[in-house]
Amino acid sequence: MSKAFILLNCDLGTEDETIKELLTIAGISFAYKTHGVYDIVVKLNLGSEDELRSIAQKIRRINNVRSSLTMLVAEG
Numbered sequence: 001m002s003k004a005f006i007l008l009n010c011d012l013g014t015e016d017e018t019i020k021e022l023l024t025i026a027g028i029s030f031a032y033k034t035h036g037v038y039d040i041v042v043k044l045n046l047g048s049e050d051e052l053r054s055i056a057q058k059i060r061r062i063n064n065v066r067s068s069l070t071m072l073v074a075e076g
Contacts, residue, residue: 002045002046002047002048002049002052002072002073002075003043003044003045003046003072003073003075004043004044004046004052004070004071004072004073005041005042005043005044005070005071005073006041006042006044006056006059006068006069006070006071007037007038007040007041007042007068007069007071008038008039008040008041008042008059008065008067008068009038009039009065009066009067009068010039010040010062010064010065010066011064011066014064015033015039015040016033017064018039018040018062018064018065019031019032019033019040021062022040022042022059022062025055025058025059026055027044027045027046027051027055028042028043028044028055029043029044029045030042030043031043038069042059052070052072056068056070
């Protein structure tokens, strides 16, 4: 199993609503509101690279999400 983090920017004031929607997506283990350059950090537990692509596409389809940065965790 692999892990990844996705950092998100979303529309101002929509963080809580966006997090609720994110947590309905299978594979997302947590989503937290943050302060700074990014609005939300999401942790993924993945079985494959295809699963990462699928989840990333679902996240990008959320109306309030404006941009994302995906980071794969380097194991070992």
